[in-house]
């Protein structure tokens with residue numbers, strides 16, 4: 314049963330509810346002689362074919378003198394095919410990476426100096442950065458860290474959120490970063506059905522790496538709950554971090570207010586065109602094949618090889634993403650930030666291999682987060698780590 318305490322008119326800031334958004338003729342008309350937006354009808358002043366191997370072919374940039382579709386409607390249509398159960402394009406928002414979506418969600422719901430958000434550490438660092446930029450408070454309810462499982466402490470999360478009316482957003486991350494853990498559906502539903510009156514955001518940047526037998530995207534929950542907002546990105550499974558395209562999926566009202574608050578043409582034509590190509594049926598199949606190879610490298614090479622390293626302690630988290638969270642221990646078997654940090658710095662500074670030190674995150678003492686790379690990269694990273702760790706007593 315959806316939460317009865319959610320009322321979007323109470324959640325969204327009064328100035329945003331009243332906002333008269335910037336309107337352009339292109340919201341409604343995009344064909345014919347276009348003399349509405351002070352573009353340059355002569356076109357770009359140089360040869361506009363961009364040859365770019367990263368998008369596998371020639372990109373014909375003939376429309377770059379025109380502003381992009383302010384709502385990216387063609388891309389949204391393809392998102393609907395990718396994520397079954399999302400009712401329509403009015404439920405989909407496009408931002409300049411998920412990072413822009415995070416910022417906009419905070420700006421339209423949280424009053425600076427007054428409101429707050431709830432995060433479940435260890436989690437993605439941008440939620441807190443955006444809170445700090447916007448002068449929004451942060452309440453922490455840690456994930457359960459026993460055994461490195463990193464699941465939600467549902468009771469504590471609900472209690473903290475319901476007990477503090479300043480909290481406007483609960484940030485969940487599934488699979489989590491840096492935990493790699495896909496959150497249990499029953500837990501997510503309990504939070505959505507609780508008496509919390511704010512928005513529950515589920516950041517699914519890594520969702521395509523989850524084994525289908527284990528679970529799927531929570532975007533489908535949008536059809537059931539007005540208070541859920543799911544974020545996805547082209548940066549990970551699609552391998553398109555450079556185009557900066559983030560996707561938000563939520564109730565139509567929330568998407569409406571986000572659209573009103575965003576810059577009119579936030580996502581570029583180049584990004585929209587590449588995303589549209591990436592989301593064709595054939596290219597989604599290619600994405601799934603790459604995801605399959607990365608999962609295989611993760612499960613059949615990286616994790617087994619990490620386990621064999623000197624000072625290996627434990628693999629933490631659920632391994633549901635394209636990275637592995639690995640703990641290193643000292644000669645007494647105690648998690649060692651010194652070892653993890655030392656190996657991290659030596660690898661980056663002298664061995665040309667950059668991984669991420671996560672030892673200061675809650676429940677992640679002694680941990681490095683290692684992204685699954687190509688076969689060759691993974692072999693190099695393991696050999697380098699073996700070399701460095703063998704030299705530590």
Ligand SMILES: Cc1ncc(COP(=O)(O)O)c(C=O)c1O
Pocket residue numbers: 409410411412413437486489490516518545546547548554557558559
């Ligand atoms: C959990 C999570 N959310 C969002 C992002 C940012 O994604 P984007 O590239 O779409 O801004 C990242 C990037 O690492 C991430 O780990």
